Amino acid sequence: MERMGASRPLPNTPKDSLCAAIEAISVSTEFVDAELKPYLDTMLTVAMERKKGIAHQVVESGILPVLAQILRRKSTLTTHTARLVAELARDAPVREQCFDTGIVSTLVTLLLNQDQDLLLHVTQGIARICYDGNLQQERFLRLGAVPRLVSVLLQYSENEALLSSCLLALCNLANMGEEDGSMLTWEEGAYFSEGERMFRGTSRYSFGLSSAITVVRLKQWTNGQFSVTVEVLQRCSTMLWGANNGRQSGHHLQNFSHLGNCPKLYKVIKCSVKNIPRNWNLRAAVFHTLL
Numbered sequence: 135m136e137r138m139g140a141s142r143p144l145p146n147t148p149k150d151s152l153c154a155a156i157e158a159i160s161v162s163t164e165f166v167d168a169e170l171k172p173y174l175d176t177m178l179t180v181a182m183e184r185k186k187g188i189a190h191q192v193v194e195s196g197i198l199p200v201l202a203q204i205l206r207r208k209s210t211l212t213t214h215t216a217r218l219v220a221e222l223a224r225d226a227p228v229r230e231q232c233f234d235t236g237i238v239s240t241l242v243t244l245l246l247n248q249d250q251d252l253l254l255h256v257t258q259g260i261a262r263i264c265y266d267g268n269l270q271q272e273r274f275l276r277l278g279a280v281p282r283l284v285s286v287l288l289q290y291s292e293n294e295a296l297l298s299s300c301l302l303a304l305c306n307l308a309n310m311g312e313e314d315g316s317m318l319t320w321e322e323g324a325y326f327s328e329g330e331r332m333f334r335g336t337s338r339y340s341f342g343l344s345s346a347i348t349v350v351r352l353k354q355w356t357n358g359q360f361s362v363t364v365e366v367l368q369r370c371s372t373m374l375w376g377a378n379n380g381r382q383s384g385h386h387l388q389n390f391s392h393l394g395n396c397p398k399l400y401k402v403i404k405c406s407v408k409n410i411p412r413n414w415n416l417r418a419a420v421f422h423t424l425l
Contacts, residue, residue, distance in 0.1 A: 174211065198235035301350050310366050
């Protein structure tokens with residue numbers, strides 16, 4: 135990338151390497167990529183340590199809009215910056231600022247890229263930003279993240295890491311996933327009908343009286359038109375099922391009303407399966423979208 139202005143001397147390295155990195159990134163238009171990369175590396179290292187107060191420091195520094203700007207440049211630092219954003223998005227203070235700073239819209243745009251390494255970090259960032267946050271989920275839905283995630287998933291389904299990241303992002307958009315997906319192992323299930331694909335995520339560590347299975351189904355209805363169904367199946371032991379039935383006569387369903395106001399995205403199914411000895415409790419959200 136060419137210089138966008140006269141280069142200035144790099145700041146002297148202070149005792150606080152994070153402050154130096156933030157200072158350099160905040161004036162990133164005055165550096166070429168080779169000069170800026172070490173500071174992005176420093177921030178990535180600090181972010182991975184997840185020390186207390188770092189997320190607030192990053193937000194208060196005002197560099198999140200700068201990171202969005204670097205992502206939009208499509209330079210040699212795009213993938214590196216996307217990885218940094220995905221790592222920073224593990225912390226709630228950063229997630230809450232990603233829309234207003236332009237990061238959310240930029241990540242959705244980058245889903246059109248064909249670089250699989252970049253797509254991996256972009257989908258990880260989306261999954262983490264919308265984790266446990268109804269407002270961020272709705273913003274991604276309105277920007278059309280679902281059809282683009284499905285397109286990436288179908289195009290690069292042989293890339294196991296990218297496939298897992300796309301599936302986690304879809305689950306988190308339905309508010310039915312987890313923060314980073316590290317506890318899930320995904321496998322593709324059998325085809326039940328033409329044009330349908332099913333992926334099942336199981337916990338790497340199952341213990342206790344219950345375990346959860348996450349199911350993502352893609353159903354092609356017409357050319358370019360898919361429905362995406364996300365289900366979480368909670369399997370409990372017969373002992374727990376009997377004890378629970380002794381205490382309760384009804385079952386409360388999670389409210390997915392925040393999905394109902396999004397264009398081309400419809401909240402269709404909410405149900406529970408009862409009175410089955412092995413106790414499968416089902417909750418589901420269905421997206422209907424055009425690719």
